[in-house]
Amino acid sequence: MSGWYPTDTESRPPSTSALFSSSCRWFKSMFSFAWVFSQSVRPCLRPWTRTPFLPSHVSFSSTRPIAITRVQREQESEQARAARLARKRQYEKTRLANENDQEREARLFRQRQYNKLRRANETAEARAARLARMHEYRTACRECETDKQRQERLARERQARADSPQKFLAYQRKFGRKPENREKTKQKNREYRKKHPGVEHLQHEQLSIRRATRLVEQVFSGRSKTIANTYTWKTHTPVSFDDKVEHHCTACHRFRFLKHWWKEKSRPETTETSSNHDRYMCSRCFANDWNLVVPETFSGRLPRLFTSPDYPPPFRKERLKANKSAHDIKKQHEEDEKENERS
Ligand SMILES: [Zn+2]
Incomplete structure (x- = not known):
């Protein structure tokens, strides 16, 4: 079908869209020329070019609004200031309540960056003052926190420790x-x-801690260390270092910094003797693992620690109330032991 317009492209008149796009291109190029001219050449032609040339060149000062605000703040009354701060606080509160995770992350990131910058330049006195303030705030928080809050905080701390132990x-x-x-x-x-007198008794309320301390007392810090030298355990041997050393406990999977450790005996199939392959267990875990703590060979009567898993009993309540000195407690403790042996 022959059309109502010629099929030959050369004789066809340019369409309206082509005309429009070409004119657009021309305008664009002219505008960009004006823009480039205004940005590069105009500043050199002083001073008659100081007036705005294009609408986007209206002079802008970054310090002017700050100066205006400063003047306003200097002139405002006490009441106005309090009202403004209250409004600001309210605004921050609602913003914090409504922010999503992403915004929260961004805010914390900004805060961290700001703190980093500020702490890089702070003086020693300022640092000490800041740390003292932080300490005061934290102790104040801890003193007035409820039991539930305390449990939650401890759980959070435990979780954080588990998440990034390194x-x-x-x-x-x-x-x-x-x-x-x-x-x-x-x-x-x-x-x-x-x-805070009596705080050590709080520790003493836990059976696991009582057993661990008693085990260390009896095995490692006995007068002649007879137990450590004569008793043998099936899987472990007691090792006492001169100073605290760091080892990984195979039971609680923590790196602990202790003087007394329980070293795992090397199995006959593994003949490696290098110290890198030594496996240790802390006294607290060892004392509370009933299958491990009972000695294999021993001389004389076994101490009650190795015969009953519920030993030693906690302090008596009267002693907690009386809050006696350590010497008195020790004395009474020895008397109790004698009574226990008699019965
Ligand atoms: Zn452990």
Whole structure:
């Protein structure tokens, strides 16, 4: 079918769309020329080019709004200031309540960056003051927290430790395991115990801790260490180091920093003797594993620790109330032992 317009392309008149696009291109190129000119050449032609040339060149000052705000703040009354701050607080509160996970992440990231920048430049005094403030805030929070909040916090801390054990280990290695910091920690603990008498009894309420401390007392810090030298266990041998050493406990899977360890005996099929393959267990785990803690060979009468899994019993309540000195408690403890042996 022959059309009503010629099929030959050369004789066809340009369509309206082609005309429009070509004119657009021309306008664009002209505009970009003007823009490039205004950006590069205009600043050189002083001073008659200072007036805005294109609408986008209306002069903008980044410091002007800040200056205006500063002046406004200087002039505002106390009431206006309080109202403004209250409004701001309210706004922040609603924003925090409504933010999603992504926004929260972004906010925390920004805060972390800001803190990093600020802490890189802070002086020693400012740092000490900040740490003191943080410590005060934390102790205030802990003093007024409820039991449930405390449980939740401890669970959170435990979870964080489980999630990134390397981070906590690095922290411990950096701060907790230096001799000078250990002395400081000991001093702090001593002061805390003085301030809160009877806090060591709280520890004593747990059977696992009681068993672990008794095991260490009897095996490692006995007067002649007879138990450590004469008793043998089926799978482990007691090892005592001069100073605290770090080992991985095979039962609780923690890197612990202790003086006394229970080394796993090498199995006959594995003849490797290198120290890298030594496997250790902490006293707390060993004392509470009834299958392991009973000695294989021993001389004389077995201590009650190795014959009953519920031993030793907790302190009596009267003693907790009376809050006697350590010496008195020890004395009473020995008397109790004698009574136990008689019965
Ligand atoms: Zn352990």
